[in-house]
Each structure stands twice: as structure tokens, then as C-alpha cells.
Amino acid sequence: MEYREFGTSIDWGPSALGFGAMRLPTDDGDVDRERTIRMIRTAIDRGVNYVDTAWPYHDGESERVVGEALDDGYRDQVNLATKMPSWELETRADLDEYFEKQLDRLGTDHVECYLLHALNHEYWETYQGIDIFEWIEDRQAAGDIDHIGFSFHDDRDLFEEIVDAYDWDFCQIQYNYLDQEYQAGRAGLEYAAERGLGVVIMEPLRGGMLATDLPDPVREAFEAADADRSPVEWALQWLWDQPEVSTVLSGMSTLEQVRENVEIAANSGVGQFSTDDHTIVERARERFEELMAVDCTGCDYCTPCPTGVEIPRNFDLYNRIEMGDDPNAIVAEYEDMDESARADACVACGECEPACPQHLEIISLLEETHERIQSASA
Numbered sequence: 001m002e003y004r005e006f007g008t009s010i011d012w013g014p015s016a017l018g019f020g021a022m023r024l025p026t027d028d029g030d031v032d033r034e035r036t037i038r039m040i041r042t043a044i045d046r047g048v049n050y051v052d053t054a055w056p057y058h059d060g061e062s063e064r065v066v067g068e069a070l071d072d073g074y075r076d077q078v079n080l081a082t083k084m085p086s087w088e089l090e091t092r093a094d095l096d097e098y099f100e101k102q103l104d105r106l107g108t109d110h111v112e113c114y115l116l117h118a119l120n121h122e123y124w125e126t127y128q129g130i131d132i133f134e135w136i137e138d139r140q141a142a143g144d145i146d147h148i149g150f151s152f153h154d155d156r157d158l159f160e161e162i163v164d165a166y167d168w169d170f171c172q173i174q175y176n177y178l179d180q181e182y183q184a185g186r187a188g189l190e191y192a193a194e195r196g197l198g199v200v201i202m203e204p205l206r207g208g209m210l211a212t213d214l215p216d217p218v219r220e221a222f223e224a225a226d227a228d229r230s231p232v233e234w235a236l237q238w239l240w241d242q243p244e245v246s247t248v249l250s251g252m253s254t255l256e257q258v259r260e261n262v263e264i265a266a267n268s269g270v271g272q273f274s275t276d277d278h279t280i281v282e283r284a285r286e287r288f289e290e291l292m293a294v295d296c297t298g299c300d301y302c303t304p305c306p307t308g309v310e311i312p313r314n315f316d317l318y319n320r321i322e323m324g325d326d327p328n329a330i331v332a333e334y335e336d337m338d339e340s341a342r343a344d345a346c347v348a349c350g351e352c353e354p355a356c357p358q359h360l361e362i363i364s365l366l367e368e369t370h371e372r373i374q375s376a377s378a
């Protein structure tokens with residue numbers, strides 16, 4: 001697998017593919033530890049050297065199971081990345097408290113990569129009020145953190161302001177062929193790379209939307225190509241063809257996905273895409289945009305809902321109807337859901353909306369979702 005440079009001064013060469021531990025396999029709601037450990041170790045055995053987790057993933061279980069997966073000699077083979085829960089912070093002491101707990105969960109005494117999680121206007125202001133740069137310098141001087149970065153969910157102006165505010169090693173942005181103008185976007189990618197930051201890509205498959213069950217118009221756009229690639233391969237190679245991209249994080253949930261992604265990564269690199277290939281992806285993007293109802297990535301940051309509404313699942317059903325899935329099957333799936341999980345169980349408490357990195361108006365979109373599914377059953 002290719003190892004890509006992070007800027008010009010960093011020589012730690014993250015692998016083109018990173019393992020994102022945010023959508024791990026579960027069993028009765030709990031992380032399936034055995035399957036997860038096997039997946040992470042298989043990825044590392046095949047060349048992945050970047051493993052990414054965060055405080056809230058799987059309610060903390062992700063950090064713990066990643067720590068277990070890195071026992072038995074695997075820890076030394078990876079750049080381990082985790083993230084400070086920005087939304088939990090009030091004082092500088094909180095930084096130390098969360099960081100120490102994370103090291104404990106991960107079973108390590110340092111991390112190669114540490115990110116301020118999900119920066120937006122509000123969290124950026126919080127960090128500035130608690131001397132974040134001094135804290136970073138102290139932790140780096142103590143050898144607790146090698147490389148410092150941030151993940152980002154807000155507008156491009158803020159992205160550029162944050163890039164310019166500190167001597168970051170890297171950043172993490174949402175970017176895929178549907179999200180070229182969204183948040184940091186393509187312009188943000190170039191901005192960061194020009195200033196020497198490595199750029200880690202999250203949501204390369206937009207929560208799976210670009211991977212499976214493509215709507216007919218999108219599938220037909222790809223079938224018109226000379227190149228024979230799977231949808232996942234189109235989406236990932238499109239990213240790896242861009243020299244500004246350092247590492248593409250994939251939130252893998254099965255061993256099969258690990259094997260498929262590793263195989264694609266093994267053939268990745270700048271120059272793999274022809275002009276025609278770029279035209280094909282552009283057509284697929286246009287077809288998607290014509291069809292999509294809700295810009296939900298399935299990230300789950302909005303859950304759990306106190307009344308039990310399965311927010312991303314409802315939006316997925318809505319999108320699938322608009323993209324041409326069998327409406328009867330969608331209606332049946334909706335009716336099979338627990339009543340408290342359906343869109344119309346929302347009591348508009350408003351708890352979920354501030355957590356959504358896509359800034360979706362979840363309450364009104366849930367109403368719309370319910371109405372659309374009801375009309376499909378008529």
C-alpha cells in the first residue's frame with residue numbers, strides 16, 4: 001500500500017487507507033469485540049498504519065476495543081489517532097481529564113495523532129478561552145502527542161481561519177465526490193495542503209451512500225465508463241488521485257469491507273484517473289444531486305434521541321424512496337420499526353439538532369420524512 005506524505009516536514013507516512021473505528025460491527029447493540037479486533041488486525045497486516053477513533057464513538061467502546069486490537073505487538077505498527085470531545089469542555093482541566101481517560105481506554109501512554117474534534121464556531125471559541133495552544137505544547141513537550149490536528153464541520157471561512165491560527169500538522173475534513181463544495185470542500189483541501197498540513201478525509205463514501213445500492217441513474221453513469229470499477233473503487237480512487245489527500249478514512253463494519261478497501265488502496269495513487277474517469281464521476285455526482293432528499297451522512301452524532309427516534313435510519317428510508325428503491329419495501333421496513341423509532345415519534349425537543357455536523361433541520365425533516373413514506377404507501 002502507498003504511504004503518503006503529510007506536508008513537507010512530516011515523515012511519518014500514513015497509509016493511503018486509514019481504519020476509521022466509528023461504525024464497528026455490533027451484536028445486540030454492543031461492539032462485537034472479536035470481529036472488530038480481527039478486522040483491525042487484518043487491516044494492519046495488509047499495510048494500514050493509521051487507526052482513527054474518538055471519545056464518543058460507540059459510547060466509548062470504540063477507544064477500548066481499538067486499544068485491545070493493538071495489543072500483541074500491533075501498537076508499534078500504527079499511527080493511533082483519537083480526538084478531544086470539544087462539546088464537553090469548560091475549563092483547561094477538562095482537557096487533561098478527557099485526555100488521560102482516553103489514554104487509559106486505549107491502554108497507551110501516548111498517541112501519534114491527536115485531533116480537536118468537530119471544530120465549528122462554538123467549539124473554536126471554547127478552545128480559545130481555555131489556552132488550547134499552551135496545552136498542546138505542554139503535551140507535545142511531554143511526549144504524549146506527536147502530531148496535532150483538528151477535524152472540522154463548519155463553513156470554509158472558519159476553516160481557513162483555524163488553519164492559519166496554529167502550526168497544525170494535519171486536519172480532517174469531510175470530502176467525497178458529492179461534497180466538493182460542502183464545508184471545507186475542495187478549496188479547503190487545497191488551502192490546507194498548500195500550507196503544509198496533511199489532510200485526512202472522512203466520509204469518503206458519505207456514510208455508505210456511494211458504496212452500495214446506487215440509484216439507477218448513478219449506476220448507469222458508471223456503467224457508461226470504459227473502466228470497470230465497483231462504486232467503492234470509483235469513490236476512493238477519485239480521492240487518491242488528488243495529491244493533496246493524505247489518508248482516506250473508511251469506517252469499516254465487516255471483514256469483507258476491510259479486504260475490499262485494502263485491495264483498492266493497494267492500487268491507489270495520483271494519476272490512476274483519466275480525464276474521462278473524472279467526467280464519469282462528475283456525471284454520477286449530478287445524478288445523485290438530482291435525487292437526494294436529505295443530506296444525512298449517517299454519522300449518528302445526533303443519537304441517541306431521548307424518545308428513541310432512529311434519526312439517520314428514517315432519513316435513509318426517505319433518500320432511498322427518492323432514489324428509486326421499491327416504495328413498498330421501504331414502507332414495510334418503516335412499519336416494522338419500533339413505533340418510538342419512527343420519524344413521527346419525534347416530540348421536537350430539539351436535543352439532536354445542535355449535534356448535527358451537517359446542520360440539518362432534523363425536526364422538520366423528520367416530519368417531511370414521515371409524510372413522504374405515508375404518501376408512498378397510499
Ligand code: SF4
Pocket residue numbers: 304305306307308309311345346347348349350351352353362363366
Ligand atoms: S427533536 Fe425529535 S428526533 Fe431530535 S432528539 Fe428530540 S425527539 Fe429526538
Ligand code: SF4
Pocket residue numbers: 295296297298299300301302303311312315355356357358359360362
Ligand atoms: S442527522 Fe446529522 S447528526 Fe444525525 S446522522 Fe444525519 S448527518 Fe449525522
